[in-house]
Amino acid sequence: MSEITKAVIPVAGLGTRFLPATKATPKEMLPVVDKPAIQYVVEEAVGAGMHDILMVTGRNKHALENHFDRNCELELILETKGDTERLAAVTASTALADIHYTRQRDPRGLGHAVLCAASHVGDEPFAVLLGDDLIDARDPLLAQMQQVRRRHGGSVVALMRVDPKRSHLYGCAAVERDHGSDIVRVTDLVEKPAPGTAPSDLAVIGRYLLDPAVFEVLRRTPPGRGGEIQLTDALRTLAAEGHPVHGVVFSGRRYDTGDRAEYLRAVVQIAAGRSDLGPGFVDWLRSFVDRVPAPSSV
Numbered sequence: 001m002s003e004i005t006k007a008v009i010p011v012a013g014l015g016t017r018f019l020p021a022t023k024a025t026p027k028e029m030l031p032v033v034d035k036p037a038i039q040y041v042v043e044e045a046v047g048a049g050m051h052d053i054l055m056v057t058g059r060n061k062h063a064l065e066n067h068f069d070r071n072c073e074l075e076l077i078l079e080t081k082g083d084t085e086r087l088a089a090v091t092a093s094t095a096l097a098d099i100h101y102t103r104q105r106d107p108r109g110l111g112h113a114v115l116c117a118a119s120h121v122g123d124e125p126f127a128v129l130l131g132d133d134l135i136d137a138r139d140p141l142l143a144q145m146q147q148v149r150r151r152h153g154g155s156v157v158a159l160m161r162v163d164p165k166r167s168h169l170y171g172c173a174a175v176e177r178d179h180g181s182d183i184v185r186v187t188d189l190v191e192k193p194a195p196g197t198a199p200s201d202l203a204v205i206g207r208y209l210l211d212p213a214v215f216e217v218l219r220r221t222p223p224g225r226g227g228e229i230q231l232t233d234a235l236r237t238l239a240a241e242g243h244p245v246h247g248v249v250f251s252g253r254r255y256d257t258g259d260r261a262e263y264l265r266a267v268v269q270i271a272a273g274r275s276d277l278g279p280g281f282v283d284w285l286r287s288f289v290d291r292v293p294a295p296s297s298v
């Protein structure tokens with residue numbers, strides 16, 4: 001079975017949950033410690049052997065392209081100063097991967113964004129990584145998903161157990177528990193089910209390994225939840241038509257960096273784990289937590 005070398009990252013979203021910070025800056029460029037969120041996602045794809053990245057962009061996303069391009073003026077200044085450490089940090093994102101861009105001209109949903117990648121991907125399996133979902137590099141998820149695809153073929157989605165009160169925020173899966181505890185066969189999927197109607201507590205998080213058959217299904221998928229063409233609906237059709245769809249139940253660290261509270265948690269947890277910043281930061285954090293007043297009195 002061929003290995004997956006192409007990853008698609010849809011980045012056309014407006015980032016409304018983070019306004020006004022995202023008025024002029026793409027949400028994917030918000031820093032998590034000292035790197036923009038999107039760089040972690042690209043590094044994750046590259047770490048799993050996917051060196052060909054297609055970003056599906058929209059208006060006002062030029063900062064993303066600039067971040068992964070060279071900045072010769074800045075490089076020259078750092079070189080002249082002999083600041084090799086910062087120079088390496090600046091050039092790291094440029095050398096990371098072979099990055100391509102295509103525009104999603106109409107905001108017609110995630111399924112439509114993935115369909116915009118069809119001609120670039122061609123007839124081979126590929127990955128989709130959602131830019132808002134940050135998977136901690138210490139908990140490799142894509143490698144586990146690839147193992148499942150090698151074993152079972154078809155498509156593989158990442159799942160996470162969520163509080164049923166939050167199921168309406170996600171695509172939710174109905175599963176057969178036939179492959180052990182953290183690998184399941186997906187029998188049905190519902191995009192953002194109404195409260196109390198989710199088929200299980202397993203929610204889709206933003207990592208997918210997809211068979212190219214999904215493109216043909218997306219072309220015939222009508223608008224669904226929110227009037228948008230949903231990737232979840234196309235996967236549901238694939239499963240219903242007998243195409244194997246499996247899920248990996250992830251229990252590692254995942255942050256939704258499009259959500260303000262989770263974004264803050266991501267910054268704190270990643271900073272705490274860094275060898276350069278962590279020790280001093282954690283000491284400060286401990287004393288801060290002891291001193292901080294209860295929320296009601298802030």
Ligand code: G1P
Pocket residue numbers: 110130132133169170171172191192203204205206230231232
């Ligand atoms: C998208 C998908 C949804 C999935 C979620 C994970 O929704 O449509 O199925 O559960 O990502 O983050 P969004 O959060 O873009 O509305």
